[in-house]
Amino acid sequence: MTSDERKRLLSDLLAKKDAGGLKVKDRMAIPPQAMPEQNAEVRRRNVNEVAQGYTEEQARIEALRCLQCKNAPCVEGCPVRIRIREFIGAIAEGNHREALRIIKANSLLPAVCGRVCPQEVQCQEKCTVGLSLKDVSKAVSIGRLERFAADWRGEVRGEGILPLRREGVPPTHPRMGDIPTTGPRPAQEVQGQDALATVPAMAAPTGVKVAIIGSGPGGIVAAADTRRAGHDVTIFEAFHKPGGVMVYGIPEFRLPKAIVQGEIETLKQMGVKIVTNFIVGRTRTIEQLMKEDGFDAVYIGVGAGLPSFMDIPGESLVGVYSANEYLTRANLMKAYEFGAGADTPIAMSKRVAVVGGGNVAMDSARTAVRLGAEKVYLIYRRTEKEMPARVEEVHHAKEEGVEFHLLQSPKRIIGDEKDMVTGVECLRYELGEPDASGRRRPVAIPGSEFQIEVDTVIIAIGNQANPLIRQTTPGLEFNKWGNIIVDENCRTSIEGVYAGGDIVLGAATVILAMGQGRIAAAAINDYLAKKKNANK
Ligand code: FAD
DSSP states (O other): OOHHHHHHHHHHHHHHHHTTOOOHHHHHHSOOOOOOBOOHHHHTTOOSOSBOOOBHHHHHHHHHTOOOOTTOHHHHTOTTOOOHHHHHHHHHHTOHHHHHHHHHTTOSOHHHHHHHSOGGGTGGGGOHHHHHTTOGGGSOOHHHHHHHHHHHHHHHHTOOSSOOBOTTOOOOOOOTTOOOSSOOOOOOOOSGGGGGOSSOOOOOOOOOEEEEEOOSHHHHHHHHHHHHTTOEEEEEOSSSSSSTHHHHTSOTTTSOHHHHHHHHHHHHHTTOEEEOSOOBTTTBOHHHHHHTSOOSEEEEOOOOOEEOOOOOTTTTSBTEEEHHHHHHHHHTSOGGGBTTTBOOOOOOOSEEEEEOSSHHHHHHHHHHHHTTOSEEEEEESSOGGGOOSOHHHHHHHHHTTOEEEESEEEEEEEEOTTSBEEEEEEEEEEEEEEOTTSSEEEEEOTTOOEEEEOSEEEEOSOEEOOTHHHHHOTTOOBOTTSOBOOOTTOBOSSTTEEEOTHHHHSSOOHHHHHHHHHHHHHHHHHHHHHHHHHTO
16 A cells, blocks of 8 residues: 555545444454565664554554454453553544553553564454454554554654654664663653653652662563652662663564663653662672661562573583573674674674574574574474464564474584584474473474584573572572562562562563562552551
């Protein structure tokens, strides 16, 4: 559809709607709006965002596909219960400010969630349009509309980083490595009138100190919500840059770092102190923070950053990376600029094998493509159907030339006399009965060994909890997987200590971490208020 055709379609649809004639069958007949994307050949050679965002016309047409169901089943699929029907209705009306206000009542990071949430297995899976058309990919694109509303604020407020796109005008994107340390600040959510304020209103200082350990999405939300209650909030972050996985793991081409940086700047404007290069458990323990440094409450949001390995021969060869290390070098440490300003090297690989089938594997494979690898193989022991990665990521990886080796898994990694990786020996697999995860179990076919010539192997088979907090925090209870045990209010076994995100849930999602950060902050605010009253 050309830009002019879209404009005409929107104007016809709006005229019909205003005349009261836009029926369910008319809405169902509106073509789903595709996300404009960088061409695959072009984007293989840059790190700019792949998805470029809806234009206003596209967003309003897509919003008019929503049937405005009375029972809004989509909301049930949203972990933070955004009022989806209402915000989409506002976009259809052209009232994007109101759409953003509605979203921000429940979600503090819409520009992030609109980009990385797995909507196809959440809100969009429940969408009546998709269900009626028996195709979830034809559901109303709730995530893209959330992103549109979040990015829109840039143009209206004249201070955003990703301005609204107009038909025929190419998008502007921050480049990887071009991350402002100060600058525009997207708005933070506040209930009521002040919902779009750049720096939200805060209660009078309480004089009470709250420590947030880890600056991922859960930590950011917990910090914002406790600071708003007037507390003196400090985030302690192990890395030299805040943002958690959103900064060190998820690549620029999926989530521009400037968006996360904007949220961090807002926290600083609110008066939240951010202390980097501070490893809780090494620099100070939780006990020391509470007993010696005067913190009255603590939120633990340290994520699940310990990579799992396969335990096969050859994993210590030079050229074998965990996905975490590979992505951290590429994203956080800017290894792509090694020799031109950055200190961190990364293998300049020609042939790369990535092992795994989740988002982390897709991110690693697509990063290897952008770093110049000639061949990137994705080795996964089940079929595409069982892959945990988002459908969109799988599609993008294929478009960018990643070769999928399904029903295969490495048996050993092969090296030369200098211990450099030269290949990987794999076994072929077939699917057996379903296992505990409900997915069919991969069963190795004896004698099916074969070799692939590679110089780099990236292991992306999952992450677990880092044991540091467990080893240094007596009295804190953990489950058998090393995750912190909390109640429904994210309260741990130690008074005043709360936890959320991946360290509680296991490797999960941004939106779930955000949701727990919010629950924990509400519980912390409540706990501190009661403590203050009891001391009166
Ligand atoms: P994290 O984001 O894990 O951040 C924890 C922070 O704590 C880190 O900055 C860490 O340095 C810091 N820290 C750790 N230990 C200490 C300590 N002892 N002291 C001080 N600081 C510490 N989710 C999605 O929803 N969509 C996606 O597309 C998606 N893609 C992903 C891609 C990759 C490569 C990875 C790794 C994950 C992805 N996820 C995705 C998962 C998502 O990023 C996580 O679920 C989410 O970030 C967890 O948030 P969190 O608040 O628990 O903390």
